[in-house]
Amino acid sequence: MHILVINPNSTAAMTKSIGEAAQQTVREGTRITAVNPTDTPPAIQGPEDGAAALPGLFRLFDKLVLEEGGYDACVIACFDDTGLGELKARSQIPVIGVGEAGFHAAMLIGDRFSVVTTLSVSIPVIEGNIEAYGFSSRCHKVRASEVPVLDLETNPESACERIAAEIERAIADENPGAIVLGCAGMVDLSRSLTARFGRPVLDGVSSAVALCEALFSITDDRNAA
Structure with a gap:
């Protein structure tokens, strides 16, 4: 399976660390792609940063998930679960917050x-x-x-x-x-x-990718049946 991990802040070094750590925890055959917007706060610390991150987060999600596709699940890698409810509502793949x-x-x-x-x-x-x-x-x-x-x-x-x-x-x-x-x-x-x-x-990152894999396994088994 292919899991998209979106770090809602714009700090690429943190995104890289999150992606590498996530890849080390997944099952064989699961691929992690970790990305971040470039037009959001460098860190999300409190509600104002979270609100400021939403436009860039939504644009990136729409481009990668709704327009391009190819992912089986998405993880929102901010512990505040920034934008999570809206992203779940607009997506046909599982979207899990850390x-x-x-x-x-x-x-x-x-x-x-x-x-x-x-x-x-x-x-x-x-x-x-x-x-x-x-x-x-x-x-x-x-x-x-x-x-x-x-x-x-x-x-x-x-x-x-x-x-x-x-x-x-x-x-x-x-x-x-x-x-x-x-x-x-x-x-x-x-x-x-x-x-x-x-x-x-x-x-939360390891927990979220493990839940993505579990959900994929359950739905894949049902589809096969």
């Missing part, structure tokens, strides 16, 4: 989860999504590590330690069954942090 995918994976693994995101400005958006999806009773808390999104690319070691410190606080305060990393740019951290803390630390 936020919703991370939440689903966490609830399958544990009873309740906590989220560790980047900046505090992102918390209301994520909390609003969790409530809209009907998951509020399963989420302990959305926490901010106060790591700017672009620091994940420019200063990764320091960013990782600050995220780890917030995970440690979440475990001490809430003892969640799983931790969800609240930014697509954290895709490279889940394995090392899972090993470090001895409990599942999930990233």
Whole structure:
């Protein structure tokens, strides 16, 4: 299958990291194409950035999915699930947000989860999504590590330690069954942090591509029957 991954921000280095990490997690035969608009904010941090990203995101999605085609599923690689509802409504292929995918994976693994995101400005958006999806009773808390999104690319070691410190606080305060990393740019951290803390630390990108593969397998089997 062929999965299109769209990073709604315009930072190509982050898109490259997301695409490479996604390709390493998929089954044999699954291909990842990762792209980003060029006319959106370099990072999506809060509702204003999310709103500013929508026109460029929609134009790119329409061009690649609705006009050119050739993809079996699409992942929106922003933890705010930017534009997700509208993109689902206009698409005939599955469109999965990394936020919703991370939440689903966490609830399958544990009873309740906590989220560790980047900046505090992102918390209301994520909390609003969790409530809209009907998951509020399963989420302990959305926490901010106060790591700017672009620091994940420019200063990764320091960013990782600050995220780890917030995970440690979440475990001490809430003892969640799983931790969800609240930014697509954290895709490279889940394995090392899972090993470090001895409990599942999930990233939404890997969760989303796994769900795309599962949906493709289910629908392909039904079509074959």
